[in-house]
Amino acid sequence: MESPSIVPSDVILESISDGVFTVGNDWRIASFNRAAEQITGVPRKEAIGRLCSEVFRSSMCEGACALRKTLETGQPLIAHACYIVNADGERIPASVSTAVLKDEAGNMIGGAETFRDLSEIETLRKQISGRYTLGDLISHSHAMQPVYEMTSSVANSNITALIHGETGTGKELLARAIHGMSPRSAKPFVAINCAALPDTLLESELFGYKKGAFTGAVQDREGRFAQARDGTVFLDEIGEISPALQVRLLRVLQEHTYEPLGSNETRRTEARIIAATHRDLSALVESGEFREDLFYRINVIRIDLPPLRSRKEDLPLLIDHFIERFNRIHNKNIAGLSNGANSLLMAHDWPGNVRELENIVERAFVLCNGTQIEIRHLPPVGSRAPATPNIYPTSAPPAVAPKPGLF
Numbered sequence: 001m002e003s004p005s006i007v008p009s010d011v012i013l014e015s016i017s018d019g020v021f022t023v024g025n026d027w028r029i030a031s032f033n034r035a036a037e038q039i040t041g042v043p044r045k046e047a048i049g050r051l052c053s054e055v056f057r058s059s060m061c062e063g064a065c066a067l068r069k070t071l072e073t074g075q076p077l078i079a080h081a082c083y084i085v086n087a088d089g090e091r092i093p094a095s096v097s098t099a100v101l102k103d104e105a106g107n108m109i110g111g112a113e114t115f116r117d118l119s120e121i122e123t124l125r126k127q128i129s130g131r132y133t134l135g136d137l138i139s140h141s142h143a144m145q146p147v148y149e150m151t152s153s154v155a156n157s158n159i160t161a162l163i164h165g166e167t168g169t170g171k172e173l174l175a176r177a178i179h180g181m182s183p184r185s186a187k188p189f190v191a192i193n194c195a196a197l198p199d200t201l202l203e204s205e206l207f208g209y210k211k212g213a214f215t216g217a218v219q220d221r222e223g224r225f226a227q228a229r230d231g232t233v234f235l236d237e238i239g240e241i242s243p244a245l246q247v248r249l250l251r252v253l254q255e256h257t258y259e260p261l262g263s264n265e266t267r268r269t270e271a272r273i274i275a276a277t278h279r280d281l282s283a284l285v286e287s288g289e290f291r292e293d294l295f296y297r298i299n300v301i302r303i304d305l306p307p308l309r310s311r312k313e314d315l316p317l318l319i320d321h322f323i324e325r326f327n328r329i330h331n332k333n334i335a336g337l338s339n340g341a342n343s344l345l346m347a348h349d350w351p352g353n354v355r356e357l358e359n360i361v362e363r364a365f366v367l368c369n370g371t372q373i374e375i376r377h378l379p380p381v382g383s384r385a386p387a388t389p390n391i392y393p394t395s396a397p398p399a400v401a402p403k404p405g406l407f
C-alpha cells in the first residue's frame, strides 16, 4: 500500500504569512522563513547565525524578551503585543508567540518564535477610531471638528485668517496646514513670532532694510514679506505688536504695499497673511491697545483651536504619535505608558497644551531605559497649575527630580 504523502515542514513554513525563526541555546538564529524576511526586511542569509537581538530590534528585546521568558520557564507565550523595528528603522506592530524546542530525548535545544505583522490591522484601527490629520495636526476629537471643517474653505480662499488658541495648541501647525492645502502650497511659508522681537527689529525683519538705514545695516536685506513672495506669512502673537507697526501692517493688508526701512521705494507684496494670538483681540480693541480697523482686517475669519483639557480624548492618540516620533529620534523602543502613568496624564489640566505633553513625553524618553514609561519618569506636571494637584501620589515621590523650570 502506498504511504500518504507528507508535506515537508520547510514547505509549510515557507508558505505561511507569519514570520517564524528558531534559535539555538546560544541565541543564534538557526532558521528564518520567507515571511520573517519580508516583515523584517532582513535577508535570510544575513539573519542565519546572528544573535536574534541583533536582527530583531523589537520592543521586547530589552528587558522583556518573550523567547527568554519561555526558555526560562518552559512555558509558551501566545500573542504578545510588541513592536519590531525593520531594516529601514520603521516600527512594525506585531503579535509574538514563543515555544521551547526539544530533542528526542527531551533536552532543550533552543526556542521558536512566530510573529505576525499587525500593521494593516493597526491602520484599520486608526481609521475606525476616527483619527483625522490636517497636515501634521492630529486629533479625533469632536471639539476639533469645526477646525477641520473650516480649514479647507479657508485654505482655498485668499482671505486673511486669524487663529485663536492658548499657547501650545498647535496654531503654527494649523497655519502650516492651511498653507499646505492652499494653491500657494509650493510657495514659501514664512513664520515670525511678533512677541519674540523688539519693535524696531520686528519691523526690519518683516519689511527688510536698505544699507545704512541704521548702525549695523552694512548691506541691503530683504524682509519676510519679500522672502514669502506670493506664499504665506504667518504672524504669531499678533496681539503683541506696537501701535506704529499696527499702522504699517494695516497698509500691507489694505494696499499690499510697504517700504523697507531707510527706503522710499514702495514694494508690493502678494503674500497671504495668517495671524495667530492667544489673547482676546476684541478686548484689546476695547482697551485701546489694538487698532479696531486692523482687528477687522485680520479677523475676517477666525478659527478657534480648543485647549487640550477640553479634548482629552486626544491624549492617547497624541501620546502614541509622540512615542512613535521620539522612538525614531532617540532610537529607542518604548511601547507605551503604564496604566498609572496614563491615569496621571489623563487627570492633568494641561495649561501648556500639546507642547507641554510633547515635552513631558520627550523628558520621559530621556529617563526611561525600559520599554514602558512609568510614573517615575513623569515630572510633577501639575505644579504650575494651582487648580491641579501635583500628579504624583504624595506617598510616591518621583525617583528622579524633575528638571527645574521645565514646567
Ligand SMILES: Nc1ncnc2c1ncn2[C@@H]1O[C@H](COP(=O)(O)OP(=O)(O)OP(=O)(O)O)[C@@H](O)[C@H]1O
Pocket: 136, 137, 138, 139, 165, 166, 167, 168, 169, 170, 171, 172, 173, 174, 236, 278, 318, 321, 354, 355, 358
Ligand atoms: N494636534 C497636534 N498634533 C500633533 N502635534 C501637535 C498638535 N498640536 C500641537 N502639536 C505640537 O505641539 C507643539 C506646539 O505647537 P505649535 O507651535 O503649533 O503651537 P502654538 O499654538 O503655535 O504655540 P505658541 O502659542 O506657543 O506659539 C509643536 O511641537 C507641535 O508639533
